[in-house]
Amino acid sequence: MAADRVRWGIIGCGWIAHAFAKGLSLVPNAELVAGASRTAGKAAEFAAQYPPMRVYTDYESLVKDPEVDAVYVATTHNFHLDNVRLALSHGKHVLCEKPITINAAQLEELIALAKEKKRFLMEALWTRFLPGITKLKELLASDVIGTPRVVNAFFGIDRDDDPEHRLLNPRLAGGAVLDLGVYPLNFAHIVFGGAPEASTSLAWLGRTGVDEISSYLLRFPEGRMAMLTSTCKVAEIDEAVIYGKKGRIRVEKFLRPVAIHVETESGTETFDVRFPSSGFQYEIEEATHCILKGKTESSVMPLSESLAIMRLMDRFRGEWGLTYPEER
Ligand SMILES: NC(=O)c1ccc[n+]([C@@H]2O[C@H](COP(=O)([O-])OP(=O)(O)OC[C@H]3O[C@@H](n4cnc5c(N)ncnc54)[C@H](OP(=O)(O)O)[C@@H]3O)[C@@H](O)[C@H]2O)c1
Structure with missing residues (x-):
C-alpha cells in the first residue's frame, strides 16, 4: 500500500x-x-x-x-x-x-x-461526517440552548409501492428501522452521546412483514429523551428538533443538513451548512485518513456506537416479532 x-x-x-x-x-x-x-x-x-x-x-x-x-x-x-x-x-x-x-x-x-x-x-x-453535524456539535457545546433535553427526529420517504424493493423485501433485510431508522437513532446518539438507559418502540408491519412505520422512545441518562420515527409511507421529509431551557435547534434535513436554525429569546439565527457534490467525500476522507494513519476505527463513527445502535434495533425488532429469513 x-x-x-x-x-x-x-x-x-x-x-x-x-x-x-x-x-x-x-x-x-x-x-x-x-x-x-x-x-x-x-x-x-x-x-x-x-x-x-x-x-x-x-x-x-x-x-x-x-x-x-x-x-x-x-x-x-x-x-x-x-x-x-x-x-x-x-x-x-x-x-x-x-x-x-x-x-x-x-x-x-x-x-x-x-x-x-x-x-x-x-x-x-455519512451524516456523521457532514459539515452540518460538525456545526451542530459546536452549537451544542456552546450551550446556546442550554442542556439538550429532548430530541425529536423524523425520517420519512414515499417508497411503499414495490414489495421487491430492498426497503420492503424481507429477503434483502428491508424495513423502516434498518434502512431509515438508523439515521434518527444515530442522530440521538450524536446529540446525547453514549447509549440510552431505557427504550421502547412500536411498529406497523406491512404486507411483506417488515416495519413500514416504526417509532422509538429512548431515555438517556440524566433525564434526556429522544422520540424518533421512520417510515416509507409519506412524502420525503427529514427533520430534527433539539429542545433545551434556552430555546431549540431545528436541523433542516438532518440526514444531510442544509440549514440549522437556532431559536432563542433573542431571535432566530440561521447557519447555512450546505455541502458540494454527493456529500460522501467527508466519510471517505475520514476512512482514508484513518487507514493512512494505521487506525482500525474512526472516533467519529466508532464500532461501539454501531454496535449499541444495532443492539437497539435488535431489541425493537424483538418487540415486534420481526426476524429475517437468515435469522430463523
Ligand atoms: N448513505 C445513504 O444515503 C444511502 C442511501 C441509499 C442506500 N444506502 C445503503 O446502500 C446500500 C445499497 O443500497 P442501494 O440503494 O444502492 O441498493 P441497490 O441499488 O438496490 O443494490 C445495490 C447492490 O446490491 C446487490 N443487490 C441488490 N438487490 C439484489 C438482489 N435481489 N439479489 C442480489 N443482489 C442484489 C446488487 O449488487 P451487484 O451490483 O453485485 O449486482 C446491487 O447493485 C444499502 O445498505 C442501503 O441501506 C445508503
Whole structure:
C-alpha cells in the first residue's frame, strides 16, 4: 500500500455506489481503482462513468486484487456480513454501508475479524461526517440552548409501492428501522452521546412483514429523551428538533443538513451548512485518513456506537416479532 493514498474498490455497483464514486473524486488521497458487480454488464457500465477503473463480475476477484487497499460495501443489507467478511479475510480495510449488518451478533463477528486481521472497519453513516453535524456539535457545546433535553427526529420517504424493493423485501433485510431508522437513532446518539438507559418502540408491519412505520422512545441518562420515527409511507421529509431551557435547534434535513436554525429569546439565527457534490467525500476522507494513519476505527463513527445502535434495533425488532429469513 502506498504511504500517501488509499486505492478503493467497490462491491456492488448499484444506486449508492454512484454517490460514493462522486464523493471520492473530491478526496485527494483516495483513488477509485476497481468495482465488482454480479449483475451482468453493471460493473462495466459503472466503470465507464468513473474511469479509469478495473471491472470484476464477482466479488472474490476484487478482494484478491493486490492493488485494492480498501473496499466499500454497497450491496443490500442482507449481503453485508458475507461481503465484509470476504474483504477482511483478504486483508482489505472496509467501509460498509448502513446498516453495517442486520443484527448485533453479525456485527460482533465482524468486529472480532477486523481486530484479528488488524484492518480498519467502519459503518458508512455519512451524516456523521457532514459539515452540518460538525456545526451542530459546536452549537451544542456552546450551550446556546442550554442542556439538550429532548430530541425529536423524523425520517420519512414515499417508497411503499414495490414489495421487491430492498426497503420492503424481507429477503434483502428491508424495513423502516434498518434502512431509515438508523439515521434518527444515530442522530440521538450524536446529540446525547453514549447509549440510552431505557427504550421502547412500536411498529406497523406491512404486507411483506417488515416495519413500514416504526417509532422509538429512548431515555438517556440524566433525564434526556429522544422520540424518533421512520417510515416509507409519506412524502420525503427529514427533520430534527433539539429542545433545551434556552430555546431549540431545528436541523433542516438532518440526514444531510442544509440549514440549522437556532431559536432563542433573542431571535432566530440561521447557519447555512450546505455541502458540494454527493456529500460522501467527508466519510471517505475520514476512512482514508484513518487507514493512512494505521487506525482500525474512526472516533467519529466508532464500532461501539454501531454496535449499541444495532443492539437497539435488535431489541425493537424483538418487540415486534420481526426476524429475517437468515435469522430463523
Ligand atoms: N448513505 C445513504 O444515503 C444511502 C442511501 C441509499 C442506500 N444506502 C445503503 O446502500 C446500500 C445499497 O443500497 P442501494 O440503494 O444502492 O441498493 P441497490 O441499488 O438496490 O443494490 C445495490 C447492490 O446490491 C446487490 N443487490 C441488490 N438487490 C439484489 C438482489 N435481489 N439479489 C442480489 N443482489 C442484489 C446488487 O449488487 P451487484 O451490483 O453485485 O449486482 C446491487 O447493485 C444499502 O445498505 C442501503 O441501506 C445508503
